[in-house]
Amino acid sequence: xxxxxxxxxxxxxxxxxxxxxxxxxxxxxxxxxxxxxxxxxxxxxxxxxxxxxxxxxxxxxxxxxxxxxxxxxxxxxxxxxxxxxxxxxxxxxxxxxxxxxxxxxxxxxxxxxxxxxxxxxxxxxxxxxxxxxxxxxx
Amino acid sequence: xxxxxxxxxxxxxxxxxxxxxxxxxxxxxxxxxxxxxxxxxxxxxxxxxxxxxxxxxxxxxxxxxxxxxxxxxxxxxxxxxxxxxxxxxxxxxxxxxxxxxxxxxxxxxxxxxxxxxxxxxxxxxxxxxxxxxxxxxx
Numbered sequence: 001x002x003x004x005x006x007x008x009x010x011x012x013x014x015x016x017x018x019x020x021x022x023x024x025x026x027x028x029x030x031x032x033x034x035x036x037x038x039x040x041x042x043x044x045x046x047x048x049x050x051x052x053x054x055x056x057x058x059x060x061x062x063x064x065x066x067x068x069x070x071x072x073x074x075x076x077x078x079x080x081x082x083x084x085x086x087x088x089x090x091x092x093x094x095x096x097x098x099x100x101x102x103x104x105x106x107x108x109x110x111x112x113x114x115x116x117x118x119x120x121x122x123x124x125x126x127x128x129x130x131x132x133x134x135x136x137x138x
Numbered sequence: 139x140x141x142x143x144x145x146x147x148x149x150x151x152x153x154x155x156x157x158x159x160x161x162x163x164x165x166x167x168x169x170x171x172x173x174x175x176x177x178x179x180x181x182x183x184x185x186x187x188x189x190x191x192x193x194x195x196x197x198x199x200x201x202x203x204x205x206x207x208x209x210x211x212x213x214x215x216x217x218x219x220x221x222x223x224x225x226x227x228x229x230x231x232x233x234x235x236x237x238x239x240x241x242x243x244x245x246x247x248x249x250x251x252x253x254x255x256x257x258x259x260x261x262x263x264x265x266x267x268x269x270x271x272x273x274x275x276x
Contacts, residue, residue: 001226003166005181006274007214007262008146028141031270043143045183046274057210061252061260062238065207072195072202072209072257076145088139100200114199119210122199126144132169136144136184 008043008075009050011057011064012119015039018051021118025095074114076124078136082111088125089113097123146181146213147188149195149202150257153177156189159256163233187213212252214262216274220249226263227251235261 012018019039022028031048032040039051058064079085085103093099097115100122105111110133112126126133150156157177160166169186170178177189196202217223223241231237235253238260243249248271250264264271 001164001215001229001263002276003164003179003181004215004276005146005185005187005213006216006264006271007212008143009212009214009262011210026139026141040270041141043141044185046276047143047182047185048270048274049143054210057212061208061212063207064210065203065205067203067205069201069203070199071211072149072192073211074145074147074195074199075143076147077139077142078144091139124145124147125139132178132186133144136186138140138142138184 005047007048007050009052009057010119010121011054012051013054014118015051015053017118021096022051025097026092070120070122074122074124076112076126078126078128078133080127080137082127085111085113085125085127089115092123092125143185145186145188147190147195148257148259149192150189151192152256153189153191155256159234160189163235164230208258208260212260212262214250214264216264216266216271218265218275220265223249223251223263223265227253230261230263 023030028041031042037053041049043049089099092115099115101114103111103113110128112124114122114124161168166179169180175191179187181187227237230253237253239252241251248266250262252260252262
């Protein structure tokens with residue numbers, strides 16, 4: 001098994017609401033949209049973010065854990081400077097996200113903030129001055 | 139905000155156990171390993187999979203929803219043929235994963251199965267003959 005991730009699929013309550021945020025709000029281009037079922041967006045050279053209707057997800061994968069709190073994952077969007085972090089957080093808020101944490105200096109040497117998408121998934125917007133972070137920038 | 143994902147971070151109960159599975163079991167190369175804290179593995183040209191200690195995750199992001207059932211996400215590893223799906227599922231099982239669903243023909247035209255990693259995250263191993271799937275292969 002090569003160390004590759006091809007799809008990240010997130011279970012969502014309302015695919016149309018996801019589309020309103022990612023496509024209409026953030027201006028991202030969709031690769032596939034099947035109303036009520038799935039929305040696919042290219043987010044890397046060989047990576048697709050798939051927003052999949054929760055009922056369809058559960059039918060194939062199994063029941064989803066529910067309850068108060070965050071899903072045990074974050075999605076990070078890395079940028080080139082602290083100012084870019086602040087700007088992207090504002091952009092996400094304008095698209096309908098809730099900013100949970102504004103830009104903050106982190107103990108690992110970077111600067112990041114979090115916004116929460118319509119399904120409660122936490123997205124980190126990060127400036128990481130270290131080699132791993134810098135190497136991820138386009 | 140460009141349509142890019144830089145990091146996918148999963149909260150894990152035991153980073154050493156994650157390393158035993160992904161690095162020792164699957165043979166993946168680590169970019170960073172801080173025992174008890176974090177394990178980072180490159181899984182795309184500009185994408186890092188980060189396995190982050192659950193307590194550290196909760197301290198920065200917030201409390202995680204707990205309960206019976208799957209986290210609301212799957213990670214997919216796409217391959218070039220149905221035979222490759224079966225082979226990768228066996229490889230994951232040999233590395234310590236639980237195969238939840240062996241290779242199955244899917245209504246979307248492909249063939250896939252699921253294994254569950256040590257923290258219960260569902261990984262799909264998929265052959266997708268459609269243009270989106272084929273375009274993700276190396």
